[in-house]
Amino acid sequence: GDLQSLSDYERRAERHMPPETWHHIQAGAGAGTSLAANRMQFDRYRLVPRMLTDMQGATTGMELFGLRHAAPILLAPVAYHRLAHPQGELATASAATALDTTMVVSTLSSIPLEDIAQAARAAAVELGRTAPPPLWFQLYVQPDRAYTAELIHRAEAAGYQVLVFTVDASVKRSDFTLPPDVDAANLRGMPRLSQNASAAGGQIVFGTPLLDAAPTWESLAWLRTATKLPIVVKGLLSPHDAKRAVEHGADGIIVSNHGGRVLDGLIPPLDALPAMVEAVEDRIPLLLDSGVRHGTDVLKALALGARAVLIGRPQVHALAVAGMQGVAHMLHILRAELELAMVQTGCARPAAIQRHHLADGS
Amino acid sequence: GDLQSLSDYERRAERHMPPETWHHIQAGAGAGTSLAANRMQFDRYRLVPRMLTDMQGATTGMELFGLRHAAPILLAPVAYHRLAHPQGELATASAATALDTTMVVSTLSSIPLEDIAQAARAAAVELGRTAPPPLWFQLYVQPDRAYTAELIHRAEAAGYQVLVFTVDASVKRSDFTLPPDVDAANLRGMPRLSQNASAAGGQIVFGTPLLDAAPTWESLAWLRTATKLPIVVKGLLSPHDAKRAVEHGADGIIVSNHGGRVLDGLIPPLDALPAMVEAVEDRIPLLLDSGVRHGTDVLKALALGARAVLIGRPQVHALAVAGMQGVAHMLHILRAELELAMVQTGCARPAAIQRHHLADGS
Amino acid sequence: GDLQSLSDYERRAERHMPPETWHHIQAGAGAGTSLAANRMQFDRYRLVPRMLTDMQGATTGMELFGLRHAAPILLAPVAYHRLAHPQGELATASAATALDTTMVVSTLSSIPLEDIAQAARAAAVELGRTAPPPLWFQLYVQPDRAYTAELIHRAEAAGYQVLVFTVDASVKRSDFTLPPDVDAANLRGMPRLSQNASAAGGQIVFGTPLLDAAPTWESLAWLRTATKLPIVVKGLLSPHDAKRAVEHGADGIIVSNHGGRVLDGLIPPLDALPAMVEAVEDRIPLLLDSGVRHGTDVLKALALGARAVLIGRPQVHALAVAGMQGVAHMLHILRAELELAMVQTGCARPAAIQRHHLADGS
Amino acid sequence: GDLQSLSDYERRAERHMPPETWHHIQAGAGAGTSLAANRMQFDRYRLVPRMLTDMQGATTGMELFGLRHAAPILLAPVAYHRLAHPQGELATASAATALDTTMVVSTLSSIPLEDIAQAARAAAVELGRTAPPPLWFQLYVQPDRAYTAELIHRAEAAGYQVLVFTVDASVKRSDFTLPPDVDAANLRGMPRLSQNASAAGGQIVFGTPLLDAAPTWESLAWLRTATKLPIVVKGLLSPHDAKRAVEHGADGIIVSNHGGRVLDGLIPPLDALPAMVEAVEDRIPLLLDSGVRHGTDVLKALALGARAVLIGRPQVHALAVAGMQGVAHMLHILRAELELAMVQTGCARPAAIQRHHLADGS
Ligand SMILES: Cc1cc2nc3c(=O)[nH]c(=O)nc-3n(C[C@H](O)[C@H](O)[C@H](O)COP(=O)(O)O)c2cc1C
């Protein structure tokens, strides 16, 4: 009844988590200006509708990397779903399958990646479908390259069809401690670097093992040789980096400031998008996340050149409030909102959404 | 005494309605950013007055579609006036007649359109006038074309002189249920489409009967053949659509985002107006609604190229607070404010209001 | 002790007046957007200082209409000072004399204009000065031209040296009723027009006697013949009107929106100023009022081309809080603030204040 | 634990001081618009990161006036540290030494400048370092030139290596009275000018002895002859003054509005910076203070052309909360934040921080 928008889920979710977990999931870095800017970036634009369009045969369906996706909305990689609900990623994967939505599974999932893929397939069978929607796997490059390679091969073997290489969160400050029943299920047994190692030469962050293990362009070059899957680089915000990613063989980019979680003051993705679109010249698709909460946000991102968007926190909110059904309902709301927005603007398919559908707000 | 502005009526009205009705009337779609923008669009402009003008013989009178209107202010079509007052549209029509103001009667009126026209004529007689001001009828195209044609002929027969074709509200989400004593009086007996029919092919809104019955440009072409009355298309916001409307034989356009009620994020009409004025090149008049609350708002809309404005919610507020007399008083306030604004800016007639009377605010 | 700025006086003054009087003095017209804009217009600009300037011999003194003024700050005409303090304009005139500040006496003063001039001379004598600062008289043109002429001659005879012709407040709505012990002392015996006379032809304001008696450009032409005093037109905001004023023989203009009291939404004077400066091409001086509260506001107005500013409400606040001494102290604060601002920006005289001392804020 | 940012220290500090002291330290001049603008100036810019950069050998180290500084962050001159903590500047100097940070000691220090230098050296010895970081001395030119010369020679003799000549605070209003146990330790025995001396010729500030003793460009010329130390002029905000400073032989400039403490409405330094950078054409380095609170603020200032920044109030906050350790911790936080920001933007040294790392916010 009264859960009619993603914000309704957000408001409700707080009661379903311990305060530290809630803060860990919600908070932005530093003073939170990027977090706020992520929402404001969408409000800057107004929709200019085209009315009286014939919408016979309208669809939200689209293709990415040769794979059919039911809508230009994906679930962003989010660590540790079991923080929000005991069934964790299993519930999310089932809900995503029910709504024909691609889930990007995190390296830091709290359920082994193989089990998540299996849950998606099982849900598809139950719904009488031949297959679940494409599954993507998000990779945090690990200090040990052999270990990283093994992780990639596990994902390939489990049927993941796209690899998301996250590059913006290698050095990140956090006080949050995982509860005892939640862990990084995919990384069990892997030795991890301490974030508290002291630095050399009077510097504080520079020179720490953590920073030394951070990915570089060379890591992308290596990754290109380590897999045949399409590689999507997640976390770029400059046209310069977009060009370099193309040069290094990336198949796509997720324009993202990590939901405002890493460095406060980062440009919001929607502001960064146009210059990046220009830089890549249609050679590879650009996706976008950070702050997407309404169907009209999706439409605005597409009008500015994104091919699809991802949503992060809303999956956690819905999962905390109502588990699998919560995520399914949340996705249903967002999809319905997108279709309504497309109707009102006369767009019968995602590619019909163009810059002329937007005006700069005052 | 203390009811001196339209906002005073708005503040007061809440007490006169059940909360759900109040919410139904007031609320904007989604997060309400368009609703807020509808007010802010007016505050963006500042008035640049011309002082010491001779105002002998000044008038607010003007012509639209060959019909004399006492002022460039009309009552926008608003469904179900009986939600606000037991006399509903009868009270509104009498008040409008008293203030020589055109009322646009909604397809969804809670009193039959014939009775409303009759109430207007009766009020004119009582005031010793030869005729009431011109009455306009707002049309929602119905799924059944024959039924729609019949509705038009009823309006013509009852003396309505202009037809307003609303195109922006065919697919709209609402939880509001009419109370038992209020109904769509004009549509009694007409089978209506369920808004909950399930869609085909995994889509949610696309492919529903509701959407399939939505009007298209073809509907306008048909309408042009179905009546001789001037047709005003209500709910356009882009220059592209303005041009198409002209091509399809429309006689006027109401630039409107439906008071922010349909899709959140739509451009406010005042922002859309200049490009539309340019697009139609004076071939047909543009009217504007959404957010008009002050005499200076009217002046600003006219300075930017509108020929007249319509007010929606304020009629409901005044009706709820004080019935017929409330609406008459509210119209008196707004008309007095417009005249004062014209005095201060030295405009002796509506056509004298020009772009140079405005400056962009900071 | 704790009265250190004009805002301190404003905050304090409320306690010293009945609520209706306070509201009458403070309120802006309509929704109060112009009132707020009058303050924001100053905050839009930032000061760009020039440091290390030699300030030997610095002065705030300047000339207007051949008359020496101690600072580019005048007291704006404000009706009925006895609303704030039993001594009314007598107290204000004495304080103004003490601080060597020109007072513009209103047609609607609550003390006869002759007595006010006398109070100023008496204060000068008491301070051992040869003469008080120049006194100006503000004229509201009265419906009866002979009566108006008589008023002018009374002002000339009483020693007023400049005539301010206010043109922006002829038709103004107000509910405020004067208390029994306060009246328009200069207009005793003059028949006044009712503001409630009904209008002709279905209009509300248009065609009323009040509007018919409002001044026009012809009134200014007549005034030019009726006096030899310099005439300053108060209440213009457009370059068009500025040019016409010059053509009609005005000696100066006060760029003003009447403190936001007449029509809500009027452009703030500082926004209007640059185009008006350009329009008059230095032929006559432009003064400015509405919202001036700080020494830096004075500096900003001068940097944008005003030759002096006037302050309205602050005199009423200071008068209500502490009578004559309040006004003197308030003027002292403002003058000290102006001098400090001139020191910090390296301006040793008013004419040194230039556009390059300002930057547009963000 | 819960002191993780400079704002945390600020919030906490209030409890550690009497209200008048707190107000004296925190308050901005006048209405406080400059104080607020000092923070907003940073929020106007968004960071455009460059990811996947190799950060091997990264450093914050840089050179100024031939002296090695560990990071582009200095402690701004702040009077009377003993207001915040009984150990005053001794504690600050020790903490600065521990974090290898340059302290600019104020003329108005509450500990003699010689003792502060001694404390810094002692701390270096204790830490096993050969020398403390460079110490700078801030000069307020005194009415008596011989006395000023003596002050300079004391600073030189005590080992200070750079002279900061503050030019923006000679005439400043303040009600604050020092508590009995705090005084201007360096100026003991020097006769000071009363701020209450009355002015000549009807002016209030102009013509007072205080203003007559204020520094001028001639003072800088004299200073240039009086010392061989590099001279940094503190408190300029216009390109015009920047050029004059270069012409008068200044070795550097601190672009500053004195933390919004002197004249309300002054342009925030970041807004002033680009034009000044252009004016000096790389002939001398520009530093910046006022409002710096985050590592990203440092990065933004450097991207816009500053070579280093100074922080004022945060040292007082940290000193009040936790003495020497507080200041050391606060500096550690800021340095860590800067390094993290450099990592995220791919800048391996201060000089790598460029304009392309910023985008204007909306
Ligand atoms: C609790 C949480 C955990 C996240 N974990 C990951 C992760 O493991 N890998 C990753 O690439 N991004 C991660 N992200 C970032 C998301 O993929 C996404 O970029 C971000 O949440 C989008 O912003 P939104 O939350 O405003 O939709 C995480 C975000 C949140 C809120």
Ligand SMILES: Cc1cc2nc3c(=O)[nH]c(=O)nc-3n(C[C@H](O)[C@H](O)[C@H](O)COP(=O)(O)O)c2cc1C
């Ligand atoms: C309660 C309500 C009912 C409405 N019903 C109709 C309607 O039946 N037909 C129509 O064309 N517009 C309808 N509208 C839209 C109005 O005609 C108009 O576009 C809008 O109210 C203008 O904005 P305002 O309320 O800010 O003045 C309705 C608006 C409200 C508030």
Ligand SMILES: Cc1cc2nc3c(=O)[nH]c(=O)nc-3n(C[C@H](O)[C@H](O)[C@H](O)COP(=O)(O)O)c2cc1C
């Ligand atoms: C209570 C009050 C009475 C006023 N009476 C007059 C008046 O009699 N004649 C006139 O020209 N302006 C009158 N004004 C306008 C002032 O001259 C001036 O334009 C305005 O107050 C300036 O704005 P400020 O109050 O923000 O300084 C009055 C203003 C106030 C607040």
Ligand SMILES: Cc1cc2nc3c(=O)[nH]c(=O)nc-3n(C[C@H](O)[C@H](O)[C@H](O)COP(=O)(O)O)c2cc1C
């Ligand atoms: C309490 C206090 C005392 C100050 N004393 C001096 C001083 O003695 N000499 C000086 O040049 N600047 C002085 N300043 C100004 C600082 O050097 C610096 O310009 C300012 O604090 C920077 O702004 P911030 O506080 O926002 O970082 C003082 C500032 C404060 C807050």
